[in-house]
Amino acid sequence: MSVPARQLPALDPDTAFYWQAGAQGQLQIARCTACRRYTHPPLPRCPSCGGQTAPEPVSGKGRVASFTINHQPWLPGLLVPYVFAAVALAEQEELYVLTNIIGCNPESVSIGMKLRVCFEPHGDVYLPMFQPDESHG
Amino acid sequence: MAEYAEKRVCISGAGQSAVGRPSRKSALQLTLDACLAAIEDAGLTPGEIDGLTTYPGPVGEGGFSPVGATETMIALGLQPRWVGASTEGHAHMGAIFSAIQAIASGMCRHVLVFRTVAEASARMRARESSLMGGPGRSRATRGNAWAAPYNALSAGNIYALYAQAYFAKYGATSAQLGAIAVNGRNMAALNPNAIYREKITLDDYLASRFISTPLRLYDCDTHIDGSTAILLSHRDTARDMKRTPIEIEAMGMSIGGLGIGLHQGDFSSLPADKAGEMLWSRTDLRPKDLDVAQIYDGFSILTLLWLEALQICKRGEAAAFVEGGTRIGLTGDLPMNTSGGQLSAGRFHGYGHIFEACTQLWGRAGERQVPGAKLCAVANGGYGYGALLLKRG
Numbered sequence: 001m002s003v004p005a006r007q008l009p010a011l012d013p014d015t016a017f018y019w020q021a022g023a024q025g026q027l028q029i030a031r032c033t034a035c036r037r038y039t040h041p042p043l044p045r046c047p048s049c050g051g052q053t054a055p056e057p058v059s060g061k062g063r064v065a066s067f068t069i070n071h072q073p074w075l076p077g078l079l080v081p082y083v084f085a086a087v088a089l090a091e092q093e094e095l096y097v098l099t100n101i102i103g104c105n106p107e108s109v110s111i112g113m114k115l116r117v118c119f120e121p122h123g124d125v126y127l128p129m130f131q132p133d134e135s136h137g
Numbered sequence: 138m139a140e141y142a143e144k145r146v147c148i149s150g151a152g153q154s155a156v157g158r159p160s161r162k163s164a165l166q167l168t169l170d171a172c173l174a175a176i177e178d179a180g181l182t183p184g185e186i187d188g189l190t191t192y193p194g195p196v197g198e199g200g201f202s203p204v205g206a207t208e209t210m211i212a213l214g215l216q217p218r219w220v221g222a223s224t225e226g227h228a229h230m231g232a233i234f235s236a237i238q239a240i241a242s243g244m245c246r247h248v249l250v251f252r253t254v255a256e257a258s259a260r261m262r263a264r265e266s267s268l269m270g271g272p273g274r275s276r277a278t279r280g281n282a283w284a285a286p287y288n289a290l291s292a293g294n295i296y297a298l299y300a301q302a303y304f305a306k307y308g309a310t311s312a313q314l315g316a317i318a319v320n321g322r323n324m325a326a327l328n329p330n331a332i333y334r335e336k337i338t339l340d341d342y343l344a345s346r347f348i349s350t351p352l353r354l355y356d357c358d359t360h361i362d363g364s365t366a367i368l369l370s371h372r373d374t375a376r377d378m379k380r381t382p383i384e385i386e387a388m389g390m391s392i393g394g395l396g397i398g399l400h401q402g403d404f405s406s407l408p409a410d411k412a413g414e415m416l417w418s419r420t421d422l423r424p425k426d427l428d429v430a431q432i433y434d435g436f437s438i439l440t441l442l443w444l445e446a447l448q449i450c451k452r453g454e455a456a457a458f459v460e461g462g463t464r465i466g467l468t469g470d471l472p473m474n475t476s477g478g479q480l481s482a483g484r485f486h487g488y489g490h491i492f493e494a495c496t497q498l499w500g501r502a503g504e505r506q507v508p509g510a511k512l513c514a515v516a517n518g519g520y521g522y523g524a525l526l527l528k529r530g
């Protein structure tokens with residue numbers, strides 16, 4: 001299967017881990033070393049308690065919080081349709097990542113659908129993507 | 138009521154350029170057309186304007202905001218005490234809020250606020266100019282870094298997430314959402330300065346193609362070239378005006394949501410709720426007192442969410458409120474987006490809504506006039522949120 005063309009994210013000291021942890025097959029999320037809350041998008045300081053954050057591996061499991069099937073070919077060569085989604089990670093309430101849902105018919109996606117992470121490599125970036133996974137609870 | 142800043146300020150004039158898709162005029166010329174119309178409308182002269190601001194100021198290469206305050210100042214020959222622009226904060230309405238503060242603080246008497254877009258021309262030059270990103274561009278930064286790599290290249294993809302979540306939570310339907318687009322066309326048919334004036338039916342809406350489910354073509358606003366200017370003045374100057382100014386009864390503002398990269402809530406409501414709370418906390422008037430409403434419709438779903446944020450509808454009830462279009466039509470309980478809004482009049486980007494509010498309250502809306510309109514709510518934005526309650530003085 002061909003990999004779609006994408007605009008890659010800039011890598012900066014606060015966010016590079018999120019885009020590169022896929023090299024180890026892990027999804028990592030910034031977590032407060034004091035109160036243990038996760039924060040995404042990553043921030044160097046915990047917005048809840050002011051503590052320092054550090055990346056930690058998470059299970060990579062989650063559910064569809066909301067999604068959209070994009071039908072508009074915004075640019076020549078963009079393969080449609082594709083699913084853009086907010087995925088609620090299993091670790092914490094309202095801990096979301098934005099992503100594409102792949103490995104299924106776009107029409108089969110629904111809110112609440114169980115997912116697990118996978119990675120799409122693009123040079124120094126491993127884009128976290130999600131696919132259906134009915135195996136988790 | 139406390140002596141809130143907005144109670145010292147009124148709208149003394151409003152002007153709008155001709156709409157174009159594209160326009161043959163330059164963006165600066167469109168800006169001057171709007172600004173001079175607003176000054177003339179108030180019965181003032183350019184020499185009396187002592188403040189000038191805009192949203193968001195000249196940013197980027199495309200047509201999103203091609204004209205800044207300083208070049209407008211020079212072209213109009215103004216010598217204002219204060220000039221400003223704000224790319225951040227409460228988005229569209231942010232410049233209005235800044236102007237209110239400049240006047241209430243005593244720094245200025247008459248502040249001209251404008252918003253110019255030339256997105257139709259920009260798209261003629263390069264069709265992708267209105268996208269937020271795309272393959273081949275340099276790496277995505279800041280908030281865009283979380284969406285562009287996933288080919289969420291339009292704000293429509295972001296607001297589609299809200300629409301899907303809202304539909305799922307409350308059982309809202311496409312036929313209900315479609316009433317907003319159909320209403321916009323019905324209104325635009327009566328607005329000589331609207332870009333799309335041919336009526337559509339709900340069947341036309343339901344037959345239109347999906348852009349990003351559940352949002353269809355008619356749920357997305359229309360790129361245009363055009364400019365709007367609103368002149369704000371200290372209420373003490375009202376006696377000098379040729380016409381009774383419009384009072385700013387209350388203002389409300391807030392910020393947040395996916396549009397600024399803050400991933401909170403369940404996407405079935407907007408942080409605009411706080412703007413609505415602030416608005417109604419600063420007046421004794423209530424939503425039931427409204428005669429007309431101009432509610433932001435960059436995407437139709439934003440209108441539904443704003444109706445709830447403004448407490449015009451209870452949570453989850455906005456879709457049923459607009460269904461069928463009767464309540465929001467010209468003879469309905471609350472005529473809404475009477476210019477045609479951004480969906481049909483064109484994307485004047487919030488300022489079309491303020492301009493239409495003034496047009497209605499001054500009784501010069503012609504065929505689309507809401508008889509006796511005295512009180513109008515205006516709501517703008519999908520990431521920074523601003524609301525005004527405007528009252529005929």
Ligand SMILES: [Zn+2]
Pocket residue numbers: 032033034035036037046047048049050051
């Ligand atoms: Zn913490």
